[in-house]
Structures are given as structure tokens and as C-alpha cells.
Amino acid sequence: MNFELTKEQKRIKQSAYEFAQKELAPYALEREDKGEWPYEVWEKMRSLGYTGLITPEEYGGSAFGNSVYLDSILVLEEFARADDAFATSFQVHNLIQDMFLLYGSDEQKKEWLPKLASGEIMGAFALTEPDAGSDARAITTRAELINGEWVINGTKIFITNAGLKNSMGVMLMAVTAEDANGRKEISSIIVPRETPGFTKGNKFKKVGWNIMDTRELIFRDCRVPEKNLFGARGKGLNQALGGLNLGRIDFGAIGTGVAQAALDHSLKYAKQRVQFGKPICKNQVIAFMLADMATNVETARMHAYRAAWLKDSGKPHEIEATMAKVVASEIANKNVMMGFQIHGGSGFVKEYEISRLYRNVKILDIGEGTSEICRLVISRSLGC
Ligand SMILES: Cc1cc2nc3c(=O)[nH]c(=O)nc-3n(C[C@H](O)[C@H](O)[C@H](O)COP(=O)(O)OP(=O)(O)OC[C@H]3O[C@@H](n4cnc5c(N)ncnc54)[C@H](O)[C@@H]3O)c2cc1C
Secondary structure: OOOOOOHHHHHHHHHHHHHHHHHOHHHHHHHHHHOOOOHHHHHHHHHHOHHHOOOEHHHOOOEOOOOHHHHHHHHHHHHHHHOHHHHHHHHHHHHHHHHHHHHOOHHHHHHHHHHHHOOOOEOOEEOOEOOEOOOHHHOOOEEEEEOOEEEEEEEEEEEEOOOOOOEOEEEEEEEEEEOOOOOEEEEEEEEEOOOOOEEEEEEOOOOOOOOOOEEEEEEEEEEEEHHHEEOOOOOHHHHHHHHHHHHHHHHHHHHHHHHHHHHHHHHHHHHHOEEOOEEHHHOHHHHHHHHHHHHHHHHHHHHHHHHHHHHHOOOOOHHHHHHHHHHHHHHHHHHHHHHHHHHHHHHHOOOOHHHHHHHHHHHHHOOOOOHHHHHHHHHHHOOO
16 A cells, blocks of 8 residues: 555646636635636637546647546645636646546547547536536437437526636537337437527526636437447446546545635635734634644545546446545545634625635535435445
8 A cells, every 4th residue: 555646646746736726726716706718828728738637649638647636636636726717717628538438439438538638628527407407318409310410409507717718628428219008218418519409598697616617408309410429329327427536536636625725725824813812723712623624634635546546446436436536525525614704704705715715615515416316326336
């Protein structure tokens, strides 16, 4: 057992830290206020190979070696430490590349991965619908094969990245048939950006993660060629859940980054803020909160790294990914609440970073499978 990152992994993490502290952290509050996606940062990421972290060189990515997924979450953790809204939008892009690697046909990999890995286009994933959130099988968006084209009708909700000007369009899950018992056949279909019949609703005004582009997507007699069926027909839900395995490891890393950010900002504040003639961190109650926050960060990090290591090793990792997601999202919430308390009234003022984390952190318990659904998955593995 080796708990130490290799020299190369430490270099990857340090470079990501430096990039994120320069390009993301100083602007995170201002960008959240404006609610605009920072395309200029994306362009810089493209030139540094960050947009193709998990895709091998043969498809135009920068993945290298045998710890690609662990390497990728080292980057994600540092990006989330600086700006979790940005990191989570980026995470969807990685998830889509993983879906292509896992389930795409050779032609689809050759056609889509180089554009995704180079960052020319950004990945988007559309499963959720107004009446189908946790219950993914309840989706009603339909795709019918008519004269060599899929004709799509339906509405998706809460979809990230699909409204960006450099979006791929979307990887969509739709009902493509029903069997004699009414059981749905669900397939994934690639819908490119400018396809007629594919329209985007307004960007949601959210409590946090305002730079993230999250919208409703509407499909009205939207036609794509038959070859846009992604991977095997009828495997859409398996593909979506397979993609979510990386998504949950990613949320493990993002939660770790947020928990670390809460510690960073709170420790600095507690050392500077003087009350009763001494820095507030000299009160044991505050010092112990900081000690708990530091311990929490390590707990979340270990879960996320282990799940990524399992995926890199080709071992089953669904349960560990799900555990990493629950642990890190709940720890991020705890750390942000403690950090808020340490900041006193200042935490309630929008110019403090902890207030941004406070507005953002709750959604970590909901995205990529709610805490309840994750516990359902874990408890089923225990035979419950
Ligand atoms: C900012 C943002 C970005 C998103 N991006 C995307 C995206 O890019 N693509 C995409 O497809 N989706 C996306 N989503 C949707 C997200 O995945 C869903 O919000 C999430 O899966 C939960 O679904 P829901 O909101 O419909 O909640 P519901 O499923 O309605 O759940 C409501 C509550 O009931 C609980 N619950 C439901 N069923 C059970 C059960 N069986 N047992 C116990 N408790 C249960 C849930 O845990 C939750 O607490 C995004 C959402 C947000 C807010």
C-alpha cells in the first residue's frame, strides 16, 4: 500500500494549483456576481492540455500513464478549491469524454473525441427531465427512427453546458422503444449544437454556481442521422450510470476542493481576526473547528483518491465512487458551515469567499445522485 503521490502526480497537482490560483481564485466572486462563463480561461486550459485530461493521445487528448483518472481528479480538486462552479462545469466535459471512451463506436470516438479533448467543443449530458430526476427510468423524451433519422420530441431540464457557444450540443438519453410489457428501451443519442428542432430555454437563475450554464432543452421534431445513436441501442441508462461513476469520483474531488477552500479561507481569517486581545484561532473552540476541518479534508480526499485508483486499476468502483461522493459532499457542507461560523458576521457579506462557498455548497448533496439515492446504491450493495 502506498499512500504517497508520485513525483509526477505531485507536479500535476502543483501545476493545477498554480493555474487555478492565478486564473480562477482571484475572479471567482466577481464571476459569480456577473454569472458569465469565462471562455478566456477555457482557451488557456486548451493550450495547456487540461481539456483532454482523460483522453489518450491517439484521440487528441493529453492522458498519459496508468493513473489517468487519479491525475484528472488532482486537477479537479485544485480547480474546485479555487472555483467550484467552474470545476463542476469542467467535470461534465470529462464525464462525456469518459462515456465516449467506454461506450462509443470507433467512428464516434474518431469523430468526437479529438474535438472534445482539444476543447474546441464542450461536453453536455442530458438525462434529467421535469418528471424524471432521481427516477431516471421515468424519462419520456422519445426518439423514433423514421426513414434513417431519429426524430426526437421532449424536454430536458437542468442541463449543464449545452447552452454555451462552444457546446458539443448534447448527449441525450431518450426512449427509443417499449417492449410487450411496456418496459422502456432507453438509448443515448448525440444531438449536435445547431440541429433544427433543438432549442434552449433561458439560463436558470440559481442560488449559486451562476457561471455554470444550466438550462431547459426543448426538442420538437428534432432530426439527427441514425448514426448519431451512441454506442449500442437500448444501453442508454447503463451508459449514463457508467458515466456517473466518474461523475461521482469527480464530485468526491470537487467536495474535497471545497472543503479545503473553506479551511484555507477560515484559517487565514481566524489567524488575522483579533477579539479579546488575541487572534480568534487561539480560542480552543475555534482551533478545534479548524482541526476538524483539516481532518475532514483528508477523509474526503482519501475516499476520492481511492475510488479513482480503483477505476485506474480496472477494478469495480461503483460503490466506492458513490461513497466518495457522499462523504465529500457532506464534508464540504460541514466545513463551509464551520467556516461561516468562524467568519462571524463577515461570512454573511458577499465579498468574503466563504459566502460564495455557502451559496454553492448545498448542491453538492444533490447533483450526480442525491445523498439519498447514493445511500440507496450503497445499501443495496450490502444486500438491503
Ligand atoms: C445546477 C444543476 C446542474 C445540473 N446538471 C445536470 C446535467 O448536466 N444533466 C442532467 O441530466 N441533470 C443535471 N442536473 C439534475 C440533477 O442531476 C438532479 O437535480 C438530481 O438528480 C435530483 O433530481 P431532482 O432534482 O429531480 O430531485 P428528485 O428526484 O425529485 O428528488 C427530490 C428529493 O427526494 C429524494 N428522493 C427521490 N427519490 C427517493 C427515494 N427513492 N428514496 C429516498 N429519497 C428519494 C431525493 O433524494 C431528494 O432529496 C443538474 C441539477 C442542478 C441543480
